[in-house]
Amino acid sequence: MIRIRFHGRGGHGIKTASRIVGTAAFLAGYQVQDSPIYGAERRGAPVTAFTRMDTRPILERGIITEPDLIICGDETLLESPATGVLSGVESASAVFINTSNLEALKTKIKIDAPTVALDVTQRTLDHIGKASALSVGLGAAAVRLSGLISIEPLREAVRTELEELGLDVKMIEKNLRLAEEVFEGLEKVTMQQGKPSAKQAIHEMDYDHVLLGTPSILAPGNAEARQTGSWRVERPEIDYEHCTRCGLCFVGCPDGAIALDEQGYPVIDYDHCKGCLICLEQCPRHSIVSKKEVRSW
Numbered sequence: 001m002i003r004i005r006f007h008g009r010g011g012h013g014i015k016t017a018s019r020i021v022g023t024a025a026f027l028a029g030y031q032v033q034d035s036p037i038y039g040a041e042r043r044g045a046p047v048t049a050f051t052r053m054d055t056r057p058i059l060e061r062g063i064i065t066e067p068d069l070i071i072c073g074d075e076t077l078l079e080s081p082a083t084g085v086l087s088g089v090e091s092a093s094a095v096f097i098n099t100s101n102l103e104a105l106k107t108k109i110k111i112d113a114p115t116v117a118l119d120v121t122q123r124t125l126d127h128i129g130k131a132s133a134l135s136v137g138l139g140a141a142a143v144r145l146s147g148l149i150s151i152e153p154l155r156e157a158v159r160t161e162l163e164e165l166g167l168d169v170k171m172i173e174k175n176l177r178l179a180e181e182v183f184e185g186l187e188k189v190t191m192q193q194g195k196p197s198a199k200q201a202i203h204e205m206d207y208d209h210v211l212l213g214t215p216s217i218l219a220p221g222n223a224e225a226r227q228t229g230s231w232r233v234e235r236p237e238i239d240y241e242h243c244t245r246c247g248l249c250f251v252g253c254p255d256g257a258i259a260l261d262e263q264g265y266p267v268i269d270y271d272h273c274k275g276c277l278i279c280l281e282q283c284p285r286h287s288i289v290s291k292k293e294v295r296s297w
């Protein structure tokens with residue numbers, strides 16, 4: 001069995017990435033299982049998804065604690081051990097990280113497994129113009145690295161999953177080109193053979209009381225302490241020459257990350273702006289543009 005664990009952020013296509021891999025594996029003749037797990041339903045919050053594939057029926061259920069392949073869609077998740085991206089990394093044949101600068105990242109974070117990197121965000125931006133739509137790029141990376149599936153089932157899976165999401169033909173074609181570029185830009189990894197199956201096939205989940213399970217929703221006052229600026233893959237920037245001070249972005253920001261200055265101009269608090277780009281859609285003057293966020297490790 002090959003076990004793949006995806007990590008990313010809500011709204012960045014992590015669940016769809018795991019579905020694309022599951023569908024591609026199914027079309028290639030494997031038994032498959034894919035499932036996501038969310039914390040708070042909040043755009044930008046950490047999300048995990050799992051795909052299993054095997055030639056035999058899959059009886060294992062639940063979260064994957066001993067992954068063969070870890071796909072990390074957002075390098076900033078590695079800054080916090082609590083996100084669990086590197087949990088069970090010792091069993092992994094490879095860790096894939098969506099980053100433009102793996103060498104710099106490795107000076108800060110130790111990864112106990114062979115590591116592969118590609119700037120999927122930039123490729124996604126180049127092909128489809130939206131840096132946060134990472135599902136196809138990450139799915140293609142996982143398919144390629146697993147070494148079990150050729151490009152044709154991947155193409156078919158991308159088409160199937162995106163049609164189901166209601167994307168038009170033109171957008172699906174762009175995504176297919178993105179999938180091909182990512183697939184061809186990576187070398188497959190030899191998965192460790194003969195590894196024993198997960199020690200614990202069925203996981204008992206600990207259930208916290210709701211007050212512990214959703215502290216960010218039920219305990220007011222901690223939003224300021226939680227600096228969600230690191231969640232951003234796209235950065236909204238205001239063009240003050242064309243801003244009419246209508247204040248719609250200020251009202252629309254779900255995180256209260258926009259304030260108005262003394263003249264009524266909006267000012268973005270980048271420590272808390274999570275990059276959802278709702279403000280960009282709110283602006284009637286198109287005075288807010290998005291730029292790819294650049295990390296300096």
Ligand code: SF4
Nearest residue numbers: 253273274276277279
């Ligand atoms: S400032 Fe814009 S991009 Fe940032 S959190 Fe608010 S609405 Fe989202």
Ligand code: SF4
Nearest residue numbers: 243244246247249283
């Ligand atoms: S919505 Fe646009 S025009 Fe209105 S205040 Fe915000 S940036 Fe300015």
